[in-house]
Amino acid sequence: MLGVRLSTGLLLKTCHTALCFTFIFATVCLLVYTPLPSASFAADDISLDEALEGFDDEVGEEPDNSLEDVIDGFEDESAADETGPPQNIETDGTHTPTSYPTFALSGAARIRAFYNYARHAPEAGETDWRGFSSLRGDLLLEADSKLGNAWQAKFTLWGYYDPIYDIQGWDEYTEDVTDTHIKNLELRDTYIQGRLLPYLDIKVGRQIVVWGKSDNLRVCDVLNPLYLREVGMTDIRDLRLPVTMVRLDYYWSNWGVSGMAIPEIRFNELPVYGGDFYFQDEPLPDEEIPDSGIENMEYAFSVNGIFSGWDISLYFADIYDDAPYLSLESLDLISPGPPPVFQADLALKHARLKMYGAAWNLAIGNWLIKAEGAHFQGLKYFNTPDQTYARTDVLAGIEYSGFHEISISFEALNRHLHNYDEALEASPTAIKQNETQYTARLTKDWMNETLTLLLLASAYGVDFLSGSFERFVLEYDITDAWTLIGGLVLYQSGDKPEFKNIGNNDRIFAEVKYSF
8 A cells, every 4th residue: 555655646746747847838729819909919810820820831941031030039148148249239240339328327126025825834943934035125227338439338236135034033044044135235247348359359347158049958058157046936047147257259250259267256156054945954064165366267268150040159168167066074083982973074165177068059930949068077076076077968949939929948958977876876965877857938928018928847857756846927017117027936846955845935926127
């Protein structure tokens, strides 16, 4: 009977996660045939043939627009950052910046709230994360200034304050939580950029460089650390943390070459001890962060080509691993016993890695096919301290935008660790030879793109049992300046260490944002 109950529980858990994960694609059928009223079109004006337009195209058939025009719609900030002149400097065919205001001030203010409805009553000594867990206010200020004919500067300041800790009382939280979640103030994108030679540009300061083609998963995108203290709440594009670097870009024909020297050493911001996303009962050891400067400088290099209907990028980076590994510094005998008692001195360290990567996009009609691959050398783990490892990550993805104001995508990623040692599977390393992750994403617009629905599902493991989450977001532009956002995030626990106890973090969130 016990075996039957265990098998039944495993089956139910797998089915639950799989159903949540595939819900995005089932929803598309309903969305195609139920558009909301719009000032520019009515639902009756869309025939079945129009709704399914794009599925009838042959792979080799040229659509009405050229492939270059089609892929242009998919080129977001990552493509603009990889090739072509620096962002915010518009150019004509001679690579001469066009005019724009000498000085511009912009920004955004927002108030957001999280309500955790799935939390259980805490045990003695634990923080009570039930109910409202955040009422944070954020302020982002950006100042852009033109400096001469071909130079400009940008200054960005971002800060937040969360009064929920004053309302609940600081004594309810650990010191790590109050130090990181109550308030913060930092420089974001702050740099000077310009043209040194007709096709050579330079950019110096804190900045974000986006590598790769994926919108949801990281393979080649290794230059900027991530804010990971709130799992599943935000897209990758809003999680990247800027670092100080010197960047040179050279362009010719359809190609661009970039080189980066990164003196600022900065790593992922992980959940802290006592936080609602922290996955252990005890605090982690102190993290050793190498000093910023020339001695520990990180380096990166990329070659990018954009052609009619497809593009390709090649990457190399000599960097520190953003994810730390546990290191045994010393082992002291406290009592000879029996049994003997030892005290271990542990630390979190970051290995120095070399990364070789490539990414590729192909547009065919309303389809966009993506592929990425990266090979890492120099990985280290606690369970085998005298060994270093290599890992190869491979991603494949596809995106379809042929439905009316609907875009759907699916991406799959596998990380394969070479020369695997079975000792790595034991705690505390808990690393598998192959780690698989999937994401499915759907976006739907109504009312001239003033109302947007986002459905995102992400799961680890071939059987979805290593941990997963689903995010449902509805965003409404009340005016050009005011935006209202609301949604729901569901979590499923798994055997991946950081997802071990995440299942009780289901929450509702709401946000009001004012842009100026």
